[in-house]
Amino acid sequence: MNRTKYLIIGNSAGGIGAVEAIRRVDKAGAITIISEEPYAAYSRPLISEHLFENRPVANMLFRSPDFYVKNNVQTILGKKVTGLDLKAKTAQLEDGASMKWEKLLLATGGQPIIPKMDGVKTPGVFTFTTIDDAEAIDRFLPRVQRAVIIGGGLIGISVTDALVKRGIDVTIVEMKDRVLNVMLDEAASALVEDALKKNNVRIITGRTVTEIHSDFTTEILTGVTLDNGQELTAEMVVAAVGVKPRVELAMAAGIKTNRGIVVDRAMQTSTADVYACGDAAEVYDFIFGDNRVTPIWPNAFVGGGVAGANMAGKKSEYAGGMSMNSIKYFGLSIASAGMVTPPDAAYEVISQTTGRNYRKLILKDGIITGMVFTGNIESAGIICGLMKDKVNVEAFKRALISDNFSFLSLPEIVWRERLEITFKKPAAMSGAGVRQ
Amino acid sequence: MPMKRVLVNEPVCMGCHLCEVYCQLNHSTSSDLVKAFKRPEHQNLPRLRIEARNPIFFSLRCQHCAEAPCISACLTGALSRDEKSGAVITDEAKCIGCWTCILACPYGAIKQDTVKHKSVKCDLCQGSKIPACVEHCPNEALVFEEVAEVKSK
Numbered sequence: 001m002n003r004t005k006y007l008i009i010g011n012s013a014g015g016i017g018a019v020e021a022i023r024r025v026d027k028a029g030a031i032t033i034i035s036e037e038p039y040a041a042y043s044r045p046l047i048s049e050h051l052f053e054n055r056p057v058a059n060m061l062f063r064s065p066d067f068y069v070k071n072n073v074q075t076i077l078g079k080k081v082t083g084l085d086l087k088a089k090t091a092q093l094e095d096g097a098s099m100k101w102e103k104l105l106l107a108t109g110g111q112p113i114i115p116k117m118d119g120v121k122t123p124g125v126f127t128f129t130t131i132d133d134a135e136a137i138d139r140f141l142p143r144v145q146r147a148v149i150i151g152g153g154l155i156g157i158s159v160t161d162a163l164v165k166r167g168i169d170v171t172i173v174e175m176k177d178r179v180l181n182v183m184l185d186e187a188a189s190a191l192v193e194d195a196l197k198k199n200n201v202r203i204i205t206g207r208t209v210t211e212i213h214s215d216f217t218t219e220i221l222t223g224v225t226l227d228n229g230q231e232l233t234a235e236m237v238v239a240a241v242g243v244k245p246r247v248e249l250a251m252a253a254g255i256k257t258n259r260g261i262v263v264d265r266a267m268q269t270s271t272a273d274v275y276a277c278g279d280a281a282e283v284y285d286f287i288f289g290d291n292r293v294t295p296i297w298p299n300a301f302v303g304g305g306v307a308g309a310n311m312a313g314k315k316s317e318y319a320g321g322m323s324m325n326s327i328k329y330f331g332l333s334i335a336s337a338g339m340v341t342p343p344d345a346a347y348e349v350i351s352q353t354t355g356r357n358y359r360k361l362i363l364k365d366g367i368i369t370g371m372v373f374t375g376n377i378e379s380a381g382i383i384c385g386l387m388k389d390k391v392n393v394e395a396f397k398r399a400l401i402s403d404n405f406s407f408l409s410l411p412e413i414v415w416r417e418r419l420e421i422t423f424k425k426p427a428a429m430s431g432a433g434v435r436q
Numbered sequence: 437m438p439m440k441r442v443l444v445n446e447p448v449c450m451g452c453h454l455c456e457v458y459c460q461l462n463h464s465t466s467s468d469l470v471k472a473f474k475r476p477e478h479q480n481l482p483r484l485r486i487e488a489r490n491p492i493f494f495s496l497r498c499q500h501c502a503e504a505p506c507i508s509a510c511l512t513g514a515l516s517r518d519e520k521s522g523a524v525i526t527d528e529a530k531c532i533g534c535w536t537c538i539l540a541c542p543y544g545a546i547k548q549d550t551v552k553h554k555s556v557k558c559d560l561c562q563g564s565k566i567p568a569c570v571e572h573c574p575n576e577a578l579v580f581e582e583v584a585e586v587k588s589k
């Protein structure tokens with residue numbers, strides 16, 4: 001049987017974040033990463049570029065090609081882990097091999113939800129979360145003029161962006177009343193819809209696809225039917241209705257799962273020495289004050305880092321994350337964080353629009369719980385910083401949505417404290433040069 | 437890792453913008469001041485921002501945080517730490533202008549180049565001994581000093 005000190009399942013944001021954190025503490029302990037995907041760690045959001053400009057995998061890697069060698073990491077790529085034995089501390093691989101570990105990280109990510117409907121198994125129905133998905137779509141495209149995208153979330157918009165650039169006629173079918181309804185507010189969604197329409201994308205909201213049809217004899221996909229009976233002709237369908245945490249390994253092994261794998265602030269699961277992070281896990285969200293699934297890259301990477309440190313014996317606590325998104329598609333510049341719409345009347349919403357710049361904040365008792373900015377978003381990080389530190393902004397909240405907001409719009413005591421590290425400390429006891 | 441960083445001696449900054457001018461020049465593809473500012477093909481954004489509210493002035497740039505939130509947030513690995521200088525640097529070829537780093541930076545120190553669709557930030561003038569902003573500050577309001585590890589906000 002093979003042995004390793006640290007076993008990481010999943011070779012993506014969370015897994016790589018963990019490797020780097022482990023190596024900061026333990027330079028020598030054996031690290032093994034296993035992934036079902038046969039590639040060096042790549043940037044998942046770049047599959048859109050892979051599809052539209054044929055960006056080679058080598059230019060999608062988010063660490064240098066010598067990363068594994070430099071960090072002394074053994075990789076087993078293109079193999080699936082099929083089972084865990086928590087008592088024996090082993091993992092079973094699909095080829096029958098097994099691996100003994102001392103500390104385990106489940107960075108297994110998410111998997112696309114396949115909607116249940118007639119015809120969903122027809123050739124020409126795809127999902128869009130991996131390089132292989134992008135390549136399968138690419139191979140199929142010569143047969144395609146029209147595509148229907150089920151779901152107007154981030155993945156739906158991402159594949160739409162790529163398909164439009166490939167000259168495909170795209171229709172998005174979104175069940176809710178607007179696209180990107182989870183990560184944006186109405187104003188920002190409207191901007192995205194405008195950009196989509198300018199690119200000749202058809203958007204159908206408030207509807208869902210109930211059936212995918214194909215030609216009786218040839219089995220070639222011919223279109224879809226919506227829940228109001230409307231028919232759309234298409235040669236391809238992309239199911240982008242959402243991603244769910246991949247909890248099957250954890251669940252089968254008896255690790256506590258909810259919607260995602262349950263972890264504490266050290267990213268440890270209900271079983272000692274077993275950790276989880278990223279899209280697979282339910283982690284602490286400081287806006288909502290609870291544990292939840294927030295499938296974004298930065299949280300996966302940071303959570304992986306906390307898990308890695310703890311696995312290597314350095315006590316580390318996850319400060320908490322929040323949902324945080326920005327839109328790069330169609331040349332737009334939109335950023336959001338935390339809540340995008342107020343959950344109830346106890347929250348206050350303030351906003352200001354100047355030309356193409358829109359700034360909105362959601363607050364409760366003077367604490368910012370959400371923001372949406374469009375246009376110039378350069379100061380969005382300052383706002384996220386205030387959110388993270390739960391700074392009470394009641395006295396100066398209007399300044400935060402002003403178009404020319406900068407640090408000096410904040411009270412002096414606040415900006416001095418927040419920028420402390422950039423200032424040279426006045427020389428002790430010397431009055432020279434110090435403003436009185 | 438202790439490293440050299442640019443610090444602001446705020447009480448003596450007069451807000452003359454020379455740091456900004458020389459930052460832009462140093463990051464231009466031309467060493468000619470006029471071309472660096474007036475020719476679109478040579479224009480590059482300055483990597484710092486001037487904060488001004490008379491009589492307070494200072495320039496603000498990347499703090500090259502020890503646990504840099506922008507590096508953790510970067511979707512493509514475009515942001516990384518230069519092992520020699522300790523600076524947080526951008527690989528422009530890898531940057532896709534997704535602006536996630538902008539959300540992550542508590543100092544608002546990353547800018548959007550909306551023409552090239554790339555994030556730009558202070559790189560401490562990699563390759564120069566002293567960053568251009570410090571070198572050209574007429575009043576020693578900017579200093580390049582060894583400091584202990586920076587924990588970001």
Ligand SMILES: Cc1cc2nc3c(=O)[nH]c(=O)nc-3n(C[C@H](O)[C@H](O)[C@H](O)COP(=O)(O)OP(=O)(O)OC[C@H]3O[C@@H](n4cnc5c(N)ncnc54)[C@H](O)[C@@H]3O)c2cc1C
Pocket residue numbers: 009010011012013014015034035036037044045046047048079080081082107108109110128129130154155158159246249277278279280295296297298300324325326511534536
């Ligand atoms: C098209 C697209 C666009 C996106 N855009 C953004 C964006 O703009 N901003 C943002 O923040 N996030 C974005 N995301 C989300 C982001 O990619 C994820 O949050 C991030 O990849 C999560 O990382 P992870 O390490 O948790 O898991 P994943 O990246 O999902 O990786 C998990 C890996 O584990 C492997 N695995 C799982 N189970 C097993 C097993 N049993 N055996 C072996 N291997 C296994 C999987 O094959 C996979 O390779 C986007 C995602 C997609 C698909």
